[in-house]
Amino acid sequence: MSFDLSVFSNKNIILAVTGGIAAYKSAILVRRLKDYGFNVRVVMTKGAQAFITPLTFQALSGNPVHTELLDPEAEAGMGHIELARWADLVLVAPASCDTIAKFAAGLADDLLSTLYLATKAPVWVAPAMNQQMWAAKATQRNLNTLVEDGVHVIMPEAGSQACGDVGLGRMPEPEVLAEQVKDYFHQAQRAIAEKFGLLAGKRVTITAGPTREAIDPVRYISNHSTGKMGFAIAAACYSAGAKVTLLAGPVSLDTPNGVKRINVSSALKMLDESMNQLEEGCDIFIATAAVADYRVAEVAEHKIKKSGDELNVSLIKNPDIVATIAQQEKRPFMVGFAAETRNVEEYAAGKLVAKKLDMIACNDVSRADIGFASDQNAMIVFFAEQYQMEKRDLEKASKQEIAQQLVEAIHDALHHEIEPV
Template sequence: MHSLAGKRIVLGVSGGIAAYKAAALTSKLTQVGALVHVILTESALQFVQPLTFQALSHLPVYTDTFTEPDPHVISHIELADRADLILIAPATANVIGKMANGIADDMLTTTVLATKAPVMVAPAMNVNMYNHPAVIANMDKLTAYGYRFVEPGVGLLACGWIGKGRLAEPEEIVEAVRQWFASDETRQTIREKDLQDKHVLITAGPTREKIDPVRYITNHASGKMGYAIAEAARDRGAKVTLVSGPTTLARPDGVEFIAVESVQEMFDAVMEQLPHCDIVVKSAAVSDYRPKHVAEHKLKKGDGPLDLVLEKAPDILKTIGERKTKQFVVGFAAETQNVLQHAQSKLERKNLDMIVANNVLLEGAGMGSDTNIVTLLTRGGEQLALDKLSKRAVADKLFDAVLAVQEHRPLQDLS
């Protein structure tokens, strides 16, 4: 796993019941070598005490902008300048609103406003607060600023409501921090823009097929793999078009983004872009079937079973394989059994140049996870099995393999 040794992380703890988890988070970050500088808001002090964090981090804890333990420096500027990452966990609706609107009225928000370091936010709040339009708008604004979010979990909240808003577990937040530093170092080590002058078309996420105005068929795809591929292609110099089904992910900066919902919408968008691109990576998990008839009004519950007639949806990948001219086409095969056999069959049937196979039942490889375990198969019969990696690392391995095939180099040189 990626080491955080020597990484200077400013951990901002705001005032919610989830603040108690920040103690475990401080401990886990410290155990993997990070230097954790904790800032507690005034509200956080109602739930946790500075001494707890001082004992766990072995560093001073900050609570007040106007308390300066070292007269030679201004504490919030010193922390802002030296931070490798600012992590807000838990982030309440209040502190998210302050950050989004440039309000700096305490030690934490002043430090955030003064920093040029990346900022990661782990929200925690009541589900109704989390879904409030003002909070959503503030999170969208922070996303546009480049802030990263660690999504809260779904479950029983301290207030008694059940829904989304529970702070991610400390282990999940640590993994998100690890992956950020790993992907950041990956970006820094790519000296050569080896996809310069290439146009890469990527599909990501699930699709939704309407049954009636309020119901639809979909799947568990999160879009994380496709978005990681888009970021990797962008960082390697490519012009990137990302066609995405509905996800909760922030749109990657610096890419052309096309939002779609149904298989037909994704099919139309992809076919319009296909003639202009050089590499196609179809990672979206699209519906194979869709309702033959979409009800105009909400279907009402009857006494007996409901018969839903499905028809085959357009096969986007097969059509790409039929229409491609110069394009290098990569497909994905998310399987649960006979993974390599099914992937090889799909590679041949759909006229692909490469396919990425994975068993979604494996821990660390399923839909929605931040990691993946894949095997790359090429039309020339080569296979390259990768260990569990972050999805961003898989994305870079994927493009390494695409270039190796195009340059007639063996994939085994990449292992």
Template sequence: MLASKHILLIIGGGIAAFKSLDLIRRLRERGASVTPVLTRAGAEFVTPLSVSALAGRKVFQELFDLTAEAEMGHIELSRSADLIVVAPATADLMAKMAQGHADDLASTLLLATDTPVLIAPAMNVRMWEHAATQRNFGVLQEDGIGFVGPNAGDMACGEHGPGRMAEPMEIVAAIEAALADGPLRGKRVLVTSGPTHEPIDPVRYIANRSSGAQGTALARALAALGAEVVFVTGPADVPPPGGVEVIAVQTAQEMLEAVEAALPVDAAVFAAAVADWRMASAAASKMKKTNGGLPVLEFAENPDILATVAQMEAGRPALVVGFAAETDDVVENATAKRARKGCDWIVANDVSAATGIMGGTENAVTVIDAEGAEAWPRMGKAQVAARLAERIAKALA
């Protein structure tokens, strides 16, 4: 997919800059050419010689470089690429991009271009969570800048949380998705996936057997067709796909809030197996077993995420797809669910224990829309995802 593609890679300052070296190698393995731009701060972490050796090209560093300006110029440099990638993208670089600053080569290139831009943020967790950075993040999203990461994990500074730069192969997948010349290019699609965990007390929760495999496969298939995918996932058994914006949640309420924050989108696919109920009031400390009898658990109904979006009066996605996991009367129950929720399609499947579908690698679905029900043969979940993604692309064409 990346053969003959030209990537302009801007390497910002941060310990994550060492990952950019592996990223260059991975891109060149796939046939892409890489023109590196190294910021002054980036050069404190990786050397121009190592970057140039891996890229097989000259490293650009200075805005006022007479030779570079005579040969190519920063304007041409910014527009000759198929994609501009910023990895790592520091808080400072994000702020410059959001505010339109152009006081060095990297920020000038980013301001002078009409080429698509993908950035991989990397910074301390407090910097990422700071209100200023989150404002800049919102501005850049509205400006059409693509994001991959940041991931949560241990920091070089010893802290833990979101702010780690995405791994090189995640960035490669995001680059492939950004350059995919598929039927969903320019479309933004929301996918929910996995189960939700509703706490009973600090150590127990209500959940279901969903692995998140089908939703993950669907997000990957949509990205492969060129879609910008927002992937809202509960605590799934499978890792999230690369090349998509991942939002991790635990509860149904958190999933609803993440979904609403991701709007507007062209299509929304609700593959998550959201718990129908939660505790009316989760215990603040572990509930103890006593000789006095069983505890009484009082339940409350969780928000209906599918119905909330499908029945929106303003800003409703052009296509809303729900999933129905049933154990009996599959088509009848799913058809009734479609009418009740107000969605366009329902993807129904039989998840009774004998099928092995929930938590398994295969699926057998029936797609129900206004025209009726279309049963698909049993196949791998990746195949189901690819076929459903093609159907979504045709619907949005």
């Protein structure tokens, strides 16, 4: 799965580090959280500073490390209040037995325990301690209190410990914790998108990439499409709250997060899957795939051996997938794409009418800066006459940005007052 990490750039994580040998893992955890795009500030107890220095966390997080309850550099000297308001999540890792007890008892005798009481942000604790301390009745009682108070407790792992014991009490690896934080925020954003996104509740099918039309078991006819634009649109539709199915030709791209991917090869297989999606329910059909116009009339059963200077292969026309879907009785909102090398607008406008589409986006693939395999694009969008909407020029930008603008165009068309056909 691939993620758009920029969506986490406005999320603030307080990583609280308490005393314990597992504090060394927290340095790696800062790096992993930063890799996902989170803003990270570190709070350290006095016990934590005995194992690792604040300077380490300052270098890794890019922010000053907070160690004192009364901070003379903070507004009104109340750093705990500023941090409490800043945080979107407070992650205590490692969480010592002492810290857990303080939280459960409601004590506020240092920066971290005061911050815990002052914040409205979700609080997660990742306990790390000796296996016997973990099993102690007092510890379990304190953990139950935290759970009742709404704290999320991340279970420790079993294994050998620094003291030589073996059992539960090891803090999970930094990569595991960072993944859990990422998933938490992703699910929260998804819930919002499904309710308020531009395409909330819509079922979207997208075709992307090239098709391959076999000549024999080792040769085929294809084109230069990489599928990048279609995959970017799939990610944008999902971010906008849609349920997305991606019919992907043979491309080397990671599946966008949350998107259902179905791999296909030939035009006929892509058409079959497109019809299946129509039967299962489809509100919007976006045809970005560069489908081969022709296929070989008779595919050779075995590899064709080289003989002579010429090889004649008979081709027959492939079905037009987007036009076929558009002709169905219960047709979805149809979005076509036109990749042209000349007379771009003229050809695109003609396809819009001829194929009975609601919207078409066209680009000039003869341009090296926005053609096949490029990470950027520039497009012109036309709408069917009944929508009474002017064409839109999408200036050169990343394919992710273009995809977002196309989602906005689809949303606008779906909500535009149109005359009965």
